Amino acid sequence: MTTNPFPPAVPVRPSGRPVEPAARVERVTKRYGDGDGSVVALDDVSLDIAPGQLTAVMGPSGSGKSTLMHVMAGLDNPTSGRAWIGGTEITTLGDEDLTAIRRRQVGFVFQAFNLVPTMDVLDNVLLPFELDDHTPTPDQRAWVDHLVGRLGLQDRLTHRPGELSGGQQQRVAIARALATRPDLVLADEPTGNLDSRSGAGVLALLADAAENLGQSIVMVTHDAGAASHASRVVFIADGRLVHELSHRASRAEISRVMDALEEQAA
Amino acid sequence: MKNAVRELRADPRQHVPSVLVVTIASLLGVVIIDGVAILTAWLKQSDAVSSSGTALLMLAIVGVVFFAIALFVSALVISNTFGIIVAGRSERIALLRLVGASSRRLRRSVSVEGAVVGVLGTVAGALVGLVIAVGTVAVLRTVGDAPGLSANLLGPWMVAPLVSTIVVTWAAAYAGSRKILTVSPMEATGQAREPSVEEGRAHRGKHVGSILCAVLGTLLIVAGVVVGQRSPLGLLVALPGGMLSFLGLSLGSAWVMPPVQRIVGQAIGRGPAGRMAARNAARYPARTARTTMGLVIGVTLIVMFATAAVNVTDAMARAGAASGEPPEVTAELASVVADAVTFLSVLVGFSVVIAVVGVVNNLSLSVLQRTREIGLLRAVGLSRSRVRGTIRAEAAQLTVAATALGSVLGVVYGWAGSMSLLSAVRGVGFFPPVVPWAVLGATVVVAAGVVLAASLVPARRATEISPTTALVAI
Numbered sequence: 060m061t062t063n064p065f066p067p068a069v070p071v072r073p074s075g076r077p078v079e080p081a082a083r084v085e086r087v088t089k090r091y092g093d094g095d096g097s098v099v100a101l102d103d104v105s106l107d108i109a110p111g112q113l114t115a116v117m118g119p120s121g122s123g124k125s126t127l128m129h130v131m132a133g134l135d136n137p138t139s140g141r142a143w144i145g146g147t148e149i150t151t152l153g154d155e156d157l158t159a160i161r162r163r164q165v166g167f168v169f170q171a172f173n174l175v176p177t178m179d180v181l182d183n184v185l186l187p188f189e190l191d192d193h194t195p196t197p198d199q200r201a202w203v204d205h206l207v208g209r210l211g212l213q214d215r216l217t218h219r220p221g222e223l224s225g226g227q228q229q230r231v232a233i234a235r236a237l238a239t240r241p242d243l244v245l246a247d248e249p250t251g252n253l254d255s256r257s258g259a260g261v262l263a264l265l266a267d268a269a270e271n272l273g274q275s276i277v278m279v280t281h282d283a284g285a286a287s288h289a290s291r292v293v294f295i296a297d298g299r300l301v302h303e304l305s306h307r308a309s310r311a312e313i314s315r316v317m318d319a320l321e322e323q324a325a
Numbered sequence: 326m327k328n329a330v331r332e333l334r335a336d337p338r339q340h341v342p343s344v345l346v347v348t349i350a351s352l353l354g355v356v357i358i359d360g361v362a363i364l365t366a367w368l369k370q371s372d373a374v375s376s377s378g379t380a381l382l383m384l385a386i387v388g389v390v391f392f393a394i395a396l397f398v399s400a401l402v403i404s405n406t407f408g409i410i411v412a413g414r415s416e417r418i419a420l421l422r423l424v425g426a427s428s429r430r431l432r433r434s435v436s437v438e439g440a441v442v443g444v445l446g447t448v449a450g451a452l453v454g455l456v457i458a459v460g461t462v463a464v465l466r467t468v469g470d471a472p473g474l475s476a477n478l479l480g481p482w483m484v485a486p487l488v489s490t491i492v493v494t495w496a497a498a499y500a501g502s503r504k505i506l507t508v509s510p511m512e513a514t515g516q517a518r519e520p521s522v523e524e525g526r527a528h529r530g531k532h533v534g535s536i537l538c539a540v541l542g543t544l545l546i547v548a549g550v551v552v553g554q555r556s557p558l559g560l561l562v563a564l565p566g567g568m569l570s571f572l573g574l575s576l577g578s579a580w581v582m583p584p585v586q587r588i589v590g591q592a593i594g595r596g597p598a599g600r601m602a603a604r605n606a607a608r609y610p611a612r613t614a615r616t617t618m619g620l621v622i623g624v625t626l627i628v629m630f631a632t633a634a635v636n637v638t639d640a641m642a643r644a645g646a647a648s649g650e651p652p653e654v655t656a657e658l659a660s661v662v663a664d665a666v667t668f669l670s671v672l673v674g675f676s677v678v679i680a681v682v683g684v685v686n687n688l689s690l691s692v693l694q695r696t697r698e699i700g701l702l703r704a705v706g707l708s709r710s711r712v713r714g715t716i717r718a719e720a721a722q723l724t725v726a727a728t729a730l731g732s733v734l735g736v737v738y739g740w741a742g743s744m745s746l747l748s749a750v751r752g753v754g755f756f757p758p759v760v761p762w763a764v765l766g767a768t769v770v771v772a773a774g775v776v777l778a779a780s781l782v783p784a785r786r787a788t789e790i791s792p793t794t795a796l797v798a799i
Contacts, residue, residue: 134704134792155708161792162706169704172697177604189600190706235705 079146080107081275082131082243087140089126089298100126101137102298108243113269113276115289117313119321120281123298125247128279132165132245133157145242162191166236166244168265170251173232174220181207181216184234199238206234210264226257233264237274244268246278250285262288283313296320328421329437332414339413340442342686343406346679347446347494348453350392350399353675354486355454357388359478363461366476391672392486394626398619398676399490400497402683403439405615407501409690411435415508423510432502439498443491451487455479535577542570546738549745554755559745567738571625574734575618582614582726583607589726593718602718605691613723616687619680620727621734624768626673628735629742631764634666636743640753647752681775684723688716688783696790703792713784720780728772732765 089101100123108114108131118124129135130142133149141150144164149157166187167173174183184203188195195203207213210230220228229249236244246265250258266288268274278289286292287310294302294316302316333340365381411418418431458478465471542565549563574581583606590603606613638659645655692699699712740758747753 129793132704155710158703158706158708161704167704169701172701175698175702177608186702187706190702190711 079110080143081110081145082108082277083143084127084131084137085141085143087127087130087137087142089123089130089135090138099298101130103140104295104298104300106293106300108275108277109291110275111269111273112291113266113278113289115286115292116277116279116295117281117283117286117292117317118295119317122295124279124281124295126298127295128245128247128277131243131277132167133160159191162187163239164242166239166241168229168232168236168244168246168249170248173235174228176220179217179219180212180223180231183220183231184212184238186235187239202240203234203238206237209267210234224257225253226260229253229257229261230264233261233268237268237272240274242275244274244276246276248280248282249278250280250282255284258285281317283310283317286310286313292316294320296323328431328434329441332434333438333441339410339690340438342682343403343439343442343494343498344446344449346399346402346406346682347443347490348450349675349679349682350395350493351447351450351487351490352454352457353395353450353672354392354490355451355483356457357385357392358480358482358486359454359458359461359476361385361388362478362480362482363458363465363474363476366474367465367471370471370474387669388672391669391675394622394673395676395679396489396493398622398679398683400493400500401615401619402679402686403442403494403497404501405612405683406686406690407435407439407498408504408612409687409694411502411504413690413694415504418505418508419510422508428505428508431505432499435502435505436495436499439501440491440495442498443494446494447487447490450490451483531576532580535573535580538569538573538576540573542566542568542573545569546741546745550741550748553745553748556749557746559748560742563741563745567742571622571734574621578614578618578621579611582617582730583610585730586613586617586722586726589729590718590722593721593725599718601715602722605695605715605719606722609691612687616683617723617727619683620677620724621731623673623677623680624728624731624772625734625738627670627677628732628761628764628768629739630666630669630673631761632736632739632758633743634662634739635759635761636740636756637747638662639759640743640747640750640756643756644747644750644752681779684720684775685779685782687723688720688779689786691719692716692783692787699787699790700792703790709788712787712790713780716784716787717776717780720776720783724772724776724779728768732768736760 083106085105087101087104088099091098091100102123104123104127106127116124116127126135130137131144133142133144133152137150141148143149144160147160147164149160152160161167175186178186182189184207185195188199207216210233212227212230212234215223215227215231220231223231232249236246244265249265250261253261262285265276265278269276269290278285280286287308290307292304292308292313293300301320304312304316361381361384364384368381421431422428455478458476462474462476462478466474545566546563547566549559549561549566551559552562553559586606587603590599590606593599641658642652642655644650645652699707703709703712736758739761744756748755
């Protein structure tokens with residue numbers, strides 16, 4: 060899976076970046092509602108995301124993994140605690156600044172409906188630049204061309220999303236997420252809508268982006284097979300981090316942890 | 326039937342704009358009927374009966390024509406609104422189709438909703454109209470020196486506008502529900518992605534008919550102007566030409582409007598907001614065209630009357646000068662013409678208000694339909710102010726395109742009409758068009774106001790969409 064048919068043609072990352080976590084949350088709590096009826100989605104969670112790694116966040120449904128991702132991405136504010144993307148603390152920012160952070164420093168791959176249906180593939184990939192009001196620099200353009208080639212999209216650039224298969228659409232989403240070389244890419248069940256073969260292709264691309272392009276990626280999933288592509292798996296249940304595998308674990312190993320968690324919950 | 330009740334109960338707010346439109350149309354109908362009734366009674370009191378019989382009949386005919394125009398615009402708006410509502414329900418419709426509901430049955434259910442909307446709006450409009458009529462009678466009794474005035478405000482004629490409003494609403498809702506036919510039961514299985522881009526292109530026949538009407542209509546207008554050099558009967562040739570050519574435009578609006586909107590879009594839309602707005606407007610050409618046609622009709626009529634007024638007044642002045650008439654006579658004529666135009670413009674105003682409701686409604690429903698897409702764009706980094714800018718640019722494109730097209734048509738129709746009527750008069754002959762700049766200016770100002778007002782509610786809705794919406798499991 061990790062054999063890479065395309066050796067990197069473009070410098071992977073500007074060198075000399077300080078070694079700091081790509082993203083970090085510190086003692087984050089998220090509570091919905093007040094008083095007796097309140098629901099704690101995240102309960103005092105702290106997590107560092109190492110740069111250049113594919114990290115999987117796993118948990119049963121309702122465990123708080125999506126909320127964690129929303130907080131990490133600056134899509135939702137925690138009730139208490141702090142969060143950083145790159146070196147920037149995002150928990151103190153207003154909506155305009157958060158939007159700019161998402162545009163420049165975060166990439167997203169969602170389960171479905173990733174693409175704007177009225178734009179062709181190339182426009183969708185270049186969307187973060189368009190939203191940021193600038194045409195890509197030659198360096199950025201070269202990077203995008205490199206990504207497009209690497210993801211096998213070069214023949215699809217003028218197609219509309221509706222003309223692509225689910226797997227192809229997810230590849231376009233990955234290209235868009237990587238286009239700005241963000242500090243962090245967040246992938247929410249990126250293979251949830253795909254058959255197993257296209258799913259495996261998408262996962263291999265994400266692992267490749269982390270390993271060979273140095274991209275930091277957090278993937279939220281409940282699928283042990285998907286998590287087995289990650290070099291680190293964090294488990295969350297009832298809003299707390301409960302377990303961690305800090306190596307590339309096998310599907311069986313991950314399933315065992317998940318089964319134990321689900322048993323506890325039941 | 327049960328399904329219709331369920332839908333009405335689940336979200337009654339979606340029908341508010343339609344009810345509003347029907348209310349305005351029915352109000353106009355009641356005001357016209359009672360207006361004529363009150364005038365008749367009043368004239369009877371002031372002993373001017375003999376001379377005014379024809380005038381009243383003319384007034385009634387004009388009233389009926391403009392009521393018909395208002396109904397037509399309402400039908401456009403309502404069928405559009407129902408089309409969008411049905412599109413928003415496509416998942417539920419697909420599920421019902423999957424478990425065995427026929428699309429005929431589902432369409433009938435939607436038309437029941439249309440009938441409910443029609444009855445509610447018509448009754449509301451009739452009540453408001455009656456209150457206005459009773460108030461007018463009261464005012465005339467106290468200050469209009471007609472103390473004994475009594476008009477029959479609930480005459481049998483009242484049935485006509487009320488029934489026709491209900492029937493038109495019901496039929497328009499049924500026409501708008503055509504989209505149900507294209508919903509496949511497959512959509513309920515979760516395999517389908519975003520609904521396809523176009524909601525049913527019109528057929529070839531419509532295309533041919535549109536071009537035929539436009540060409541024939543234009544030829545008739547030219548013929549009318551030519552005949553008009555000899556005889557005022559030219560107007561009788563040009564008038565059907567104008568109606569035919571406009572019918573051609575309406576039939577072909579799905580082809581004519583998108584290019585106009587594209588040009589307008591390029592003129593106003595630089596930057597991401599403008600470009601996104603342009604793409605959105607081009608997404609549903611048929612729907613967008615129908616939305617704007619209501620406005621085009623209103624602007625065309627108002628500009629046409631204004632153009633006719635200035636051109637007729639000018640021509641009369643020249644004719645008067647040629648025959649040595651005293652200028653006071655010409656001035657008096659000009660003021661009569663101006664009064665008539667003001668009166669007609671007020672009647673058209675009802676249609677314009679209905680069309681504006683249609684534009685607002687089209688924008689808000691399309692925002693609703695794009696919730697997921699707007700959420701995605703917010704997540705990927707589109708700021709709130711940009712979202713607002715996009716919606717405003719969309720409103721601007723619709724309104725500016727309609728205003729521009731309507732203004733051009735109005736000037737041409739008004740000019741051709743005045744020429745076919747008056748060129749034969751001595752001292753007039755062929756004349757270049759006089760453009761009513763004041764009215765055009767006012768139209769532009771009103772249009773700008775409409776853009777801002779029309780985008781207010783939809784823009785607020787759009788900016789309230791949370792970026793996490795795009796992430797919610799589908």
